[in-house]
Amino acid sequence: MRHVSVFNQELLNPIQKYGNSGEGKEAFKKLRLLTDRIMLRRLKKDHTNSMELPVKEIYVDRQFFGEEENDFANSIMTSGQRKFDTYVAQGVLLNNYANIFGLIMQMRQVADHPDLILKKSSEGGQNVLVCCICDEPAEEAIRSRCRHDFCRACAKTYVNSQDQPDCPHCHIPLSIDLEQPEMEQEETLVKKSSIINRIKMENWTSSSKIELLVHELHRLRSDNASHKSIIFSQFTTMLQLIEWRLRRAGISTVMLDGSMTPAQRQASINHFMTNVDVECFLVSLKAGGVALNLTEASRVFIVDPWWNPAAEWQSADRCHRIGQTRPCTITRLCIEDSVESRMVLLQEKKTNMINSTINSDDAAMEALTPEDLQFLFRGN
Structure with a gap:
């Protein structure tokens, strides 16, 4: 029991109280010193030179809402903040x-495009x-036991964000097998729902x-026409709007999302990798964040930031991996006067916390604490 009390006094209590600052930061240093003596960790960054991977640079490209978007976006954010304050x-x-x-x-969604809310799929x-x-x-x-439907990735994130989640539709305790086989959907109906x-x-x-x-892609084209890019978004509807806009800007694209069969996904990958005319691969983060090897591209655009930094790390690794010969640039698009700017800061906080501890536990990064929620809605 003495060892437990020492652990709590020196490590657990300061970390819980102060997080990654002040006395909490000092406690993290002690914890890292302790775990470094008893654990071996194999990290990609420790072997980058031996794998001969080129350099990877990460940028945040910030923009503000335009005049036509601003009023509607502010109404959505103000309404959300008001409801959150009521719950508190x-x-x-x-x-x-x-x-x-x-x-x-x-x-x-409103930070991506107002139509993601105004033109809901349910309509x-x-x-x-x-x-x-x-x-x-x-x-x-x-599908859950209460017979409500989910994206597999959305369900996983939602379940990991809290201890005992309720179904967001019927509000009974959620029971769902995250590893169940994917439900089949008729391809023509999916296309019509675009x-x-x-x-x-x-x-x-x-x-x-x-x-x-569009501006960034045109700039890349003027610098070097041989660059290929991967564009990630959490929302298929956003990718559909991007695809429509890029094609009218003369930029050739191919898409991969979670509604495709394995054969269709592989065909899209092959088309991107082998066709020199295809400049952009539009990929749903829910379907293509892992298990893809896309070293033909050297540019990654992450359209909408997420609070879980691991999702973006995995996206960047689709091109920054063995077989890549060119420097890679990861650009994170962020609307500054929206929840996204706070999302980026929350990511940095979670990254610092993970770097201060012994491992990068996925559940810990996906979790949303009450303090995290307050920061996203109130900024403090």
Whole structure:
């Protein structure tokens, strides 16, 4: 028992109270010193030279909402903050994780493009499985025992974000097998549910973020026409809008998302890797964040930041891996006057915490504590 009390006094209590600053930072140093003496860790960065990997640089490209987006975006964010404050004032924050998760999702979507909210999948795709969390066509669709549908990646993140989650649709305790086989969907119905078919595209207005991406790709083309890029987004609807805009800008693309069969995914990968005319690979982060080898590309654009830094690390590693011969640049697009700027800071906080401890536990990085939620909604 004496050893437990010493551990609590010297390590556990300061870390819980101060996090990664002040006395907590000193406690992390002690913990690292202790674990370094009893553990062996094999990290990619320790073997980069021996693997002869080129340099990798990471940037955050910041933009502000345009005039046409600003009013609607502010209304979504203000409404979300007001609801969050109500939950806190009533002392029911922990009972409303499902609702809060939905509010965060909306604030992230409006930072991409207002149409991700204004033209919801549920409005035009009644015969397509729609995720209860992101309200998009479900990628690698799975079903809970209460018979509600989810993207596999959304369900995993949601389950890991709290101890005892409720179903976001019916609010009973959520029971779901994250490893169950993917539910089959009819390909023609999935295509018909595209956001492009729910918008009069002849009158469509782009967003600040999409135009920022177009500008960066045109700049790359003027610098070196041989560069290929991977564009990651959490939202299939955002990728569909990006694809439409890039093609009209004369930029050739191919897409991979979770609704595709394994054969279709491989065909998309092969087309990107072997066709010199294809400049951009649009990839759903839910379907292509891992298990892809895309060394033909040397540029990665992460369209929407997520609070879990591991998701972006894995995305960057799709091109920065054995077989890559060129320096890689990872660009994270961020709308500064939105929840995304706080999301980037939260990522940095989680990264620092992980670097101060003994391993990069996925569940720890995906978890959203009440303190994390307060920071995302209030900035403090």
